[in-house]
Amino acid sequence: GDSVTQTEGLVTLTEGLPVMLNCTYQTIYSNPFLFWYVQHLNESPRLLLKSFTDNKRTEHQGFHATLHKSSSSFHLQKSSAQLSDSALYYCASTGGYKVVFGSGTRLLVSP
Amino acid sequence: EAAVTQSPRSKVAVTGGKVTLSCHQTNNHDYMYWYRQDTGHGLRLIHYSYVADSTEKGDIPDGYKASRPSQENFSLILELASLSQTAVYFCASSDPYEQYFGPGTRLTVL
Numbered sequence: 649g650d651s652v653t654q655t656e657g658l659v660t661l662t663e664g665l666p667v668m669l670n671c672t673y674q675t676i677y678s679n680p681f682l683f684w685y686v687q688h689l690n691e692s693p694r695l696l697l698k699s700f701t702d703n704k705r706t707e708h709q710g711f712h713a714t715l716h717k718s719s720s721s722f723h724l725q726k727s728s729a730q731l732s733d734s735a736l737y738y739c740a741s742t743g744g745y746k747v748v749f750g751s752g753t754r755l756l757v758s759p
Numbered sequence: 760e761a762a763v764t765q766s767p768r769s770k771v772a773v774t775g776g777k778v779t780l781s782c783h784q785t786n787n788h789d790y791m792y793w794y795r796q797d798t799g800h801g802l803r804l805i806h807y808s809y810v811a812d813s814t815e816k817g818d819i820p821d822g823y824k825a826s827r828p829s830q831e832n833f834s835l836i837l838e839l840a841s842l843s844q845t846a847v848y849f850c851a852s853s854d855p856y857e858q859y860f861g862p863g864t865r866l867t868v869l
Contacts, residue, residue, distance in 0.1 A: 745853070
């Protein structure tokens with residue numbers, strides 16, 4: 649079945665350094681939607697980014713990601729980490745009504 | 760005006776007891792979902808529904824039942840709660856692609 653892989657369970661960074669969280673996926677759908685959700689401590693997940701279009705950069709709140717169907721990847725990036733970016737990040741994919749989530753990457757940004 | 764609400768927000772249950780978690784959405788979405796969240800496992804799908812009076816099994820349905828009496832309401836039922844069901848439970852609705860999550864219910868089974 650479909651799956652989403654996030655290889656890093658924990659990423660620790662110093663404020664100001666670039667962020668890159670990895671996401672690869674496997675799907676039976678030829679045109680999947682890919683998402684990044686962010687969950688801050690004691691909150692529920694909320695959508696950060698979504699994409700449907702191959703090789704098109706999507707940006708929101710300083711984060712960006714590009715869906716690459718050739719490599720089945722949708723990595724999340726930011727040029728400069730902020731303390732407030734500390735959170736749990738989920739990559740997810742769907743071709744229909746059932747969304748498949750990755751196991752999540754916890755990002756910790758320190759001063 | 761939160762679009763997805765859950766009740767209760769936290770609950771302590773005894774092993775073997777019955778637990779019902781409720782979810783209500785005002786998004787007018789057809790699709791609703793129940794997930795559980797455990798450290799190290801991320802979000803795992805328990806049950807989902809795409810129409811009232813119908814539910815489908817997700818990836819980890821054992822020990823859980825679901826009920827969708829109307830488009831707005833979706834319940835998760837633990838008939839015989841067990842220690843392993845201690846977790847945070849999230850309800851979500853979707854359009855059908857983007858998920859809108861409720862605030863979560865923290866369930867502790869003792």
